[in-house]
Amino acid sequence: MTETINASAAPAAPVYTVTQERRIVTSIPGPKSQELHKRRLASVSGGVSSMLPVYVAKANGAIIVDVDDNQFIDLGAGIGVTTIGHTESSVVDAVVGQAGEFIHTLFTITPYEEYVRVAELLAEHTPGTFAKKSVLINSGAEAVENGVKIARKHTGRRAVAVLDHAYHGRTVLTMAMNYKAMPYATGFGPLASDVYHAPSSYPYHDGLSGADAAKRTITYLEKAVGATDLACLVVEPIQGEGGFMVPADGFLPALQAWCTANGVVMIADEIQSGMARTGAYYAAEHFGWVPDLVLTAKGIAGGMPLAAVTGRAEIMDSSQPGGLGGTFGGNPVACAAAIAVFDAIEKNNLLAEGKRIEATLTAGLEVLQRKYDIIGEIRGRGAMIAIELVQPGTGNTTKEPNAAAVSAISAYAAQHGVLLLTAGTYGNVLRFLPSLAVTDALLADALSVIDDAIAAL
Ligand SMILES: *Cc1c(COP(=O)(O)O)cnc(C)c1O
Numbered sequence: 369m370t371e372t373i374n375a376s377a378a379p380a381a382p383v384y385t386v387t388q389e390r391r392i393v394t395s396i397p398g399p400k401s402q403e404l405h406k407r408r409l410a411s412v413s414g415g416v417s418s419m420l421p422v423y424v425a426k427a428n429g430a431i432i433v434d435v436d437d438n439q440f441i442d443l444g445a446g447i448g449v450t451t452i453g454h455t456e457s458s459v460v461d462a463v464v465g466q467a468g469e470f471i472h473t474l475f476t477i478t479p480y481e482e483y484v485r486v487a488e489l490l491a492e493h494t495p496g497t498f499a500k501k502s503v504l505i506n507s508g509a510e511a512v513e514n515g516v517k518i519a520r521k522h523t524g525r526r527a528v529a530v531l532d533h534a535y536h537g538r539t540v541l542t543m544a545m546n547y548k549a550m551p552y553a554t555g556f557g558p559l560a561s562d563v564y565h566a567p568s569s570y571p572y573h574d575g576l577s578g579a580d581a582a583k584r585t586i587t588y589l590e591k592a593v594g595a596t597d598l599a600c601l602v603v604e605p606i607q608g609e610g611g612f613m614v615p616a617d618g619f620l621p622a623l624q625a626w627c628t629a630n631g632v633v634m635i636a637d638e639i640q641s642g643m644a645r646t647g648a649y650y651a652a653e654h655f656g657w658v659p660d661l662v663l664t665a666k667g668i669a670g671g672m673p674l675a676a677v678t679g680r681a682e683i684m685d686s687s688q689p690g691g692l693g694g695t696f697g698g699n700p701v702a703c704a705a706a707i708a709v710f711d712a713i714e715k716n717n718l719l720a721e722g723k724r725i726e727a728t729l730t731a732g733l734e735v736l737q738r739k740y741d742i743i744g745e746i747r748g749r750g751a752m753i754a755i756e757l758v759q760p761g762t763g764n765t766t767k768e769p770n771a772a773a774v775s776a777i778s779a780y781a782a783q784h785g786v787l788l789l790t791a792g793t794y795g796n797v798l799r800f801l802p803s804l805a806v807t808d809a810l811l812a813d814a815l816s817v818i819d820d821a822i823a824a825l
Contacts, residue, residue, distance in 0.1 A: 382805065383457070386428035390785035390813060391439040397422045398436025419789070420782050427454035430806035432787060440782075441814045444789040445803045448608075448640045448752070451667035451709075452718060453805030458708045459670035466704035473700070475504075476693045482703035489710045490678040493649040495636075496658045501684035502676050504698030508639040508665035509537025511675040512602065514692060515661050516541065518677060519600035519633035522686035527593045529601045531568035531585070533610030533793050536602065536637060545602065547610060547793060564593050568607070569615035572745045572756065573767060578618030585619075586626050595630035600661075605651040608640035611792035612754035612799055614747050620657035627660070633683060635661040639675070643667035644713045644804065646750035647722035654749055670709050674702035721804040722750030728808045729753045729800055732815040740822050742773050751806075754791065754799040769794035773825055780821035786814045 397405065397420075404423040422434040430453065432440045445451060452459070466482070475483050483504060491500040503518075505511055516528055528545065530536065536545040538552055544559035546552045553559060566588045569581035576584070589598060605620060607613045627634040636659035641651035645667055652659055661679030668674050673696075677684070712718065730746060733755055737743040744758035744767055757777075759768035774790050777798060781788040791797040798818075802811070 382429070382453070384429045384431075385455070386426060386431045386433055386439070388429050388431055388807060388810060389439060390431075390441050390810075390817075391437075392783075392785045393438055394436045396420075396438065396783050398434065398438060400435040404435065419778075420787060429453045430803050430810055438785065440785050440787045441802075441806070441810050442787050443800050443802045443806075443814060444787050445667075445801055446671065447666065447789065448645055448801045449666045450671050450803050451643055451645050451751070452670055452712050452716075453803045454671070456670055456708075456712060456805070458712050459672075459705050462704040462708035463672065463701055466701045469700075471699075471701055472696075474695060475698050476690075480700055480703075482700045482707065483698040486674075486676070486698070486703045486706045487678075489707065490662075490664065490676055493710070494662045494664075494678045495650055495652050496680075499681040500678055501681045502678040503684070503692045504703070505675045505677070505694055506673050506696050506699075507537075507675050508637075508663070509539040509542045510694070510697075511639065511663040511665050511677050512536045512542050512545065512637060513539060514677045515602065515635045515637075515663055516600060517692070518661065518679075518683060518687060519635065521691070522633060522683045523599045523631060525597055525599040527562045527564060527598045529564045529566050529589055529593060529598060531566055531603055531607075533568055533570065533607050533613060534565075534602070534604060534637075535607070535609035564589070566592075566601075568610075568613065569619040570613050571616045572613075572747070576616060578616035578620075579622060581616055581619050582622035582626070585623060595632060598630070598632045600633040600635050601627055602635045602637055604637045604639075604641065605655060605657060606641045606646065606749060606752060609791055611756060611797035612748045612752060614749065615655065617655065620652065620655045624657055624659065633660045635659060635663065635679075637663045639663055639665040640801075641749075641752060643709070644718050644722060644750075645801075646748075646752050647719055647726060648750070649713075649719070651749060651752075668709060669702045669705040672699075672702040672705040674699070674706055718804045724808070725751040725802065725804065725806065725811065726753060728811050729815075732811065736815070736819055736822065739819075742770055742822070742825075748800075751800070751802055751804055754797050756792065757796045757798065769796035771795035773822075774798055776825055777818060777821040780824060781814075781817055784817045784820070786817045788814075788818070 665675035744763040
């Protein structure tokens with residue numbers, strides 16, 4: 369037997385097909401993007417907007433290349449989807465490999481191993497050591513819808529509760545579960561009934577301890593709904609579109625304890641915060657929260673459309689056969705990609721990368737906060753960090769939202785090759801949601817652009 373000498377136990381350095389650097393060679397958007405944009409305006413519904421209308425030619429690692437050959441540092445990752453990096457090679461190989469075997473049969477007609485394997489991986493990596501089962505679907509909103517259906521069937525109850533500042537999707541049910549009517553629900557009503565919006569924990573603004581915030585939420589639910597009519601409480605452990613609010617310690621476990629005591633199914637919407645984004649597989653882990661059901665979507669399959677509801681086996685089994693599913697749910701190519709993503713998280717130690725990004729971003733943003741008094745708060749976990757911008761000098765007092773600064777900074781950043789997402793109920797949050805492939809050098813470069821952007825205000 370020949371002995372193979374393994375030169376190093378560390379994973380091989382990734383090979384990039386695009387240089388990992390920012391490069392702007394035209395005005396933004398460039399001429400080719402402007403041409404494509406004209407065609408789009410004539411053919412694509414005006415209801416679909418684009419934050420930055422540069423048309424993409426290629427993306428790899430943490431860089432997006434547009435059709436005019438500009439390169440952007442991608443701090444959005446398609447809203448937390450390409451968490452392990454754009455066109456990560458093992459995901460590309462899995463997609464190509466599976467596409468050559470079979471692309472579709474429909475799991476509810478003739479099943480396949482890839483679906484089962486994803487369900488096993490979800491059972492292993494979601495919080496909680498009890499027996500778990502999953503259903504796979506196509507999108508985050510579909511995961512929310514299925515979570516609600518399952519909770520209603522299991523409890524025999526009608527009402528659904530969510531928290532202030534929540535975002536759960538754009539379908540007919542989920543648009544009623546969002547905090548903001550505009551743009552998600554305005555004009556699209558009537559809204560689904562029996563959805564209740566309870567107070568959340570937003571320590572920067574409410575100053576409440578986790579216990580006090582939970583007491584306020586529970587009091588609301590008991591008075592406005594009544595526990596005996598409540599099927600589920602759906603909560604993002606770190607709120608995404610709302611502005612990356614990190615709840616006070618103890619808030620989430622206290623809500624779970626109340627739900628458990630009252631037979632309410634508590635559902636973690638980890639669609640944005642899950643899949644290794646925050647330095648843990650699921651953000652609930654940071655708060656010692658073990659939910660009954662967990663919703664996964666965005667980052668699960670490296671950019672392929674896939675979503676899941678995972679949770680306590682007895683709850684997941686409450687539906688009659690045929691009650692859950694859908695034509696494309698758990699598509700085999702998407703499942704193969706998801707298996708590659710779980711593999712890459714382990715092999716490349718990506719939970720540590722989340723922690724590295726948190727340290728680098730937080731330190732860099734603290735420097736900016738000392739320099740500029742419009743940065744009210746820096747918050748988040750892992751590669752899910754935000755700054756809330758306030759009117760000059762109000763950061764420790766009235767905390768007046770500064771949406772104009774957020775728009776100006778993100779526009780300046782785009783012109784200089786940094787793709788930066790906004791968020792926040794009041795439009796005054798800049799969110800950093802890079803892929804775990806983003807290097808410290810790219811983050812430092814992006815922060816220098818943001819420094820210039822704030823200086824230019
Ligand atoms: C994106 C998102 C959704 C909706 O997911 P889609 O795939 O866009 O339907 C739901 N909840 C949260 C927290 C999200 O970030």
